[in-house]
Amino acid sequence: MVTIMVQVRVKPEFVDAFVEETKKNAENSLLEPGVLRFDILRHALDPAAFLLVEVYRTEQDPARHKETPHYKAWRSAVEHMMAEPRSSSQYVKVFPPEEDH
């Protein structure tokens, strides 16, 4: 199991559009067999700052996700909405041991 945290800051005028596009991507991503979770979080103090919490079954699944039509459509749709380049970090779970779902 692999968790990828993607930090995103969008231009203020695109907050709603970003949420709409990212929900579509999240819903479709959850249909991928390798995707266990795809949460969209918004910073409590900064409405233009988001954190995507993507949990994959195996180390190969993030790359597979990036080949899907819904990921490519999302990437293109949100490209002009970014206030700064996205950054991401990969984590492995230490606790709890069990799968979420």
Add this chain to the structure above:
Amino acid sequence: MVTIMVQVRVKPEFVDAFVEETKKNAENSLLEPGVLRFDILRHALDPAAFLLVEVYRTEQDPARHKETPHYKAWRSAVEHMMAEPRSSSQYVKVFPPEEDH
């Protein structure tokens, strides 16, 4: 629902001890009625970097957590293990709408 992400970097010699103390804190925290999740993640490329993902039922629950004996015991046990001060950010969930458990 409120998510708090706590970034921790420990001194390399304390990695195992930090994991042990933090598991104890996580197990006890999950018994609090206001705590929905308490995940310990380790950075895939940096074994001394951790991310604690704490999900609380309400906005009041993080403060209640900080009053518990297990939190206070953890804070004191790990204090000398920190390589740098911890940082934390609070998030609200945008998607998916349902509770995790």
